[in-house]
Amino acid sequence: MIDRTALNRDIRKVIALCTGFAPAEVRPANQLGGATGDRWATVLILAQKSQGDAHTWANVPGSPTKQVTETSDNHVVITVSVQFFRQDAIMFANKLRDRITLTSALQLMQSLGLGYIRCSEPKDLSAVVNANWEQRAVCELDFYVVSTEVENVDTFGTFTFNVSTGTNLPNHEVIEP
DSSP states (O other), X not given: OOOHHHHHHHHHHHHHHXXXXXXGGEEESSOSSOOOXXXXXXXXXXXXXXXXXXXXXXXXXXXXXXXEEEEEEEEEEEEEEEEEEETTHHHHHHHHHXXXXXXXXXXXXXXXXXEEEEEOOOEEOOEEETTEEEOEEXXXXXXXXXXXXXXXXXXXXXXXXXXXXXXXXXXXEEOOO
């Protein structure tokens, strides 16, 4: 299962690196209370779409019972909306789009378990708000993430089974699963 709060925090680190914003200037979206400062950005996870999963099994070494570890890796595409507010909003949205493929950003994403897919063209959403002009811009980012679930499963060690071929009943024994 993907921890969306931790994922949002990790994506905010990438946004801060690419734009030069201080960590406190890149916030989760939909926060209560007013925002302060000359500039800030918000991050909102819009969608999470599974691309399929893969299962693997491995013996648990030294297990007193016969166990295997089952691992399920679910590959997911995450769509994120990043909004920039006030000072040079559209410039920072463009800066994010242009800098997110630099080595430093890709290394950070790799260390956080994010795979970069794309950034949409930034849109200028500047408008008059409460009789004041407010700069605002938005872009959407897509990332790959892997949700991994692991559990140990009890299996069998030795059992006997019979196979009937119609004329005889051979007896077989399985020693290891």
